[in-house]
Amino acid sequence: MSVAAIEAELSADERAGLELVRETGGIHQSDFWKELDVSSRKGSRIVESLVEKELVDREETVYDGHNTYYITPTARDLDFTLLMAGDMLSPFIGEEEVDPNSDAFSQWIMNLAYEE
Secondary structure, three states, rough: OOHHHHOOOOOOOHHHHHHHHHHOOOHHHHHHHHHOOOOHHHHHHHHHHHHHOOOOEEEEEEOEEEEEEEEEEEEHHHHHHHEOOOOOOOOOOOOOOOOOHHHHHHHHHHHHHHHH
């Protein structure tokens, strides 16, 4: 089943939870249910459902001195195409100093132009 088909079957609460995780890029479960304005029990059920449907990942962590989970969008949910030009990754990824006049940047821009 495609991600779109799975998302079409989500409840309103699950859809709101997934949107929150996507917007934040990751959130602690203890903050997740507070942001959604639901009980911790309901928040846990929403997260469990999203994990089962492989829409989010959850890993144990300690936050503010308490055990909780950190919830992130699944990798397949992330769109890396904006960083790519053909098979070239943006030259700005991981660079300390950015030189917009560099050959790597010029080549990357040219690859973007040729894609269209």
